[in-house]
Amino acid sequence: MSGAVALGAAPAGRARAGASVGPLRFVLAAALCLVLSIAFQAEFGAAGRGTATAPLLYLPSGRYLQIAALGFDELLADALYLWSIQYYSNYDIADRYDYLEHIYRDVITELDPRYLDPYLTGSMIMTTEAQQPEMALRLLDKGIQKNPDQWILPFEAGFTCYQTLHDYTRAARYFDLAQAVPGAPPIVQRFKAEMTRRAGDIRDSLQEWAAIHDAATDEYVRTIAWNHVHDLRVQVDLEDLKQAIALYQDRTGQRPARLGALQTAGILPATPRDPEGRPYLYDPRTGVPSYGGLSILGR
């Protein structure tokens, strides 16, 4: 041992044969090794560790990760979620979306299905950054299944269908789900009504808006609802009139002279009036009914 560490040269006074053996030589040796290891790590660390994030991409599915989590599933979900945010906000990593679905749908939300943030953030990343709205919807579908008491998840899904996919029928379905959850804010209902309209179901939409109007407790909502009801009423009436006119034409071979003729012919029970109470306008030469007033919402 005495020959081993030349650098552990004890101070001169201790070099006598009789003097005691101090720990100095070991401390120096240890310090040297530590310094060398730090230098080594600094120099070659990248090669040695692989990229820090690479191993985490090889996460087994959450079901198996649960075993390793030893009951700390939720904590692990938190940690992974936090990591994922850091990871996905690092735009330097080129292929970072390769495992996006795996990480969010199969790992984090498996470990803690009731943790909402991963669904919301994950779907946002998928939609806006990775340009994969269907992937986002799959994630949100899982979230909806696991958290039927949360309105935000179907709302978010509906919003994605509306804004990104422009699939209003699907959007309406999601908003329907959302507004059925107790505690959902009233705006969800309005979204649903509007999506229904955009999907083309103007009668259903009218019904919904009418219901909103009737149930409204605050002036603001009532006004909005009324606006929609007004315009939809006009639309529905005009459509009804057009259908009736066509039927009349089929029966008699010619267009009616006035709208009242539709009622006389028994096609309509009564001649509809517009929301202001005035009769609808009708041009017998073209056979096209129209509304005499102004559409509130500009349609």
Next chain:
Amino acid sequence: MAVLTLDGVAKSYRTHLSLHKYWILRDLSFEVREGEIFGFIGTNGAGKTTTIKLVLGLLFPDKGTIRLCGKDPSRPEARRRVGFLPENPYFHDYLTGLEFLDFHARLHGFRQPERRKRVLELLERVGLHNRADRALRLYSKGMLQRIGLAQALLHDPDVVILDEPMSGLDPIGRRDVRDLILELKRRGRTVFFSTHILSDTETICDRVGMLVRGRLAALGSVEELVRGEVGSWEVTLAWPSPQDPPIGQVLSRREDRVLLRVSSQADLHRLVGSLNGGGAKLVAVSPARRSLEELLLKEVRCAGAQADGVVEEGRP
């Protein structure tokens, strides 16, 4: 030629939570010479085991120097020719006697076949050759003591240090240890042992150091230590008279026997001379040497008085 020297050694102990230092040893200085049997005596808790640990480099002194075989005890060379048996030996109890000694022999650097030879030799010498393959866990206290001695003597050391070697042994065991120590001396080895059983010390030690409350209260040969004490005699008389004898201090009376202490040779002569007629007869006379035990008790009382502030205390 001193094999062991302590010079101004002090050792303190500080409990974890308090800042208060408690001195176990203060200003301890003595030496053990080659070829002598040195007994280190004192009450329990006086610091004997601490001293031995300091001597072997198991502890480090706060002050002072220690030289074992001329070197600082923390250096392995100092311990090369030293054998040690701790008090209440604790050994790896999962080992058998044979494995245990083989292990220790390796630590001394013995190779085969020398190693095996020595191990068997020592096992015979301590009388454990029949039970060498039993685990130490199953040894009795006496057997553990013996295997401990075997371990201490494995390399035929020049200096043997024993901490309370007789404690817990029956009289036969104690006699064996005593004989072993005397044999070591006969072969020119040095023995340093601590004990609180004083009777054995008086008969075998060349010199004695008495440790009282961390200080050396007495140091020297047994004769030197008890010489200064007033020698007295115990005289047994047949004494029919109810009165006390004129000379001497009555220790006890029974029927017509009286036991007296006579404190000087002159008084003894006068007493014996005065025993003429009257039915008084001399039955027995024996010199009562002041024993080490009495000396120790006296020193302890002194130290107690010092600690209580009755007598002025020396510097630590």
Next chain:
Amino acid sequence: MSGRILAIALNTFREAIRNRILYLLLVFAVALILCAQALSLLTVGSEEKIIKDFGLATIDLFGVLTAVLLGIGLVSREIERRTVYVLLAKPIHRAEFVLGKYAGLVLTLLVNTAIMTLCFVLLLVAKGIAEPAMLLAVLLLFFQFLLITAIAVLFSCLSNPIVSCILTLALYVTGHLLWSFDLLRARVAAPWARALCLTLQRVLPDLAPFDVKGMVVHGIPVPPERLGYALVYLVLYGGAVLGLACAAFQRKEMQ
């Protein structure tokens, strides 16, 4: 000198294999490895991955547990049971004692790991999915055990088993999370905080180099540099830890 270290090493090994806890851990480990077979029945899809993942994880976990549990008592138990007195009274350097105990533990871990690996390999062979890369992963895990055990021995020289256990396990956890210091450093503003992160990252033991389980299971070839790096890091950092352990033990009072 090496004779003395060897003597202590063999004695330590002997003590370890007569320790019932070791057998308990080993039996559990083997059982768990064999469980991998049962677990793989639960999966839809490749059972190969499950068996490999599980087997390697078991070896990792039980190796670390053994390294820690045996390491923390290595020195402190000898002192506590006072068996150390008669040993240190022999003409040996205190450092020889520490290194000898460490060497004995290394030997124990070697045998332990070998047995677990054997079971694992037999299972893999029986399933027809054995690969030499698995052994590479185990080798690196073994290096990890050596490093962790050195840390446990260091704490064993400084303090009692409970504190040693907590601290060693804490360093094990941080050893696998050092990557987070990188992320933290990028997020934190104050230069002193950044310096602190960097210092901690460099000074604390880094266990990531020893973990190639993921790579091996996914069939990604492990470059030889990684093996070399892990070995050199083990030697340097482990050397530093053992040096500190010897230093601590050199002046330790044997009360």
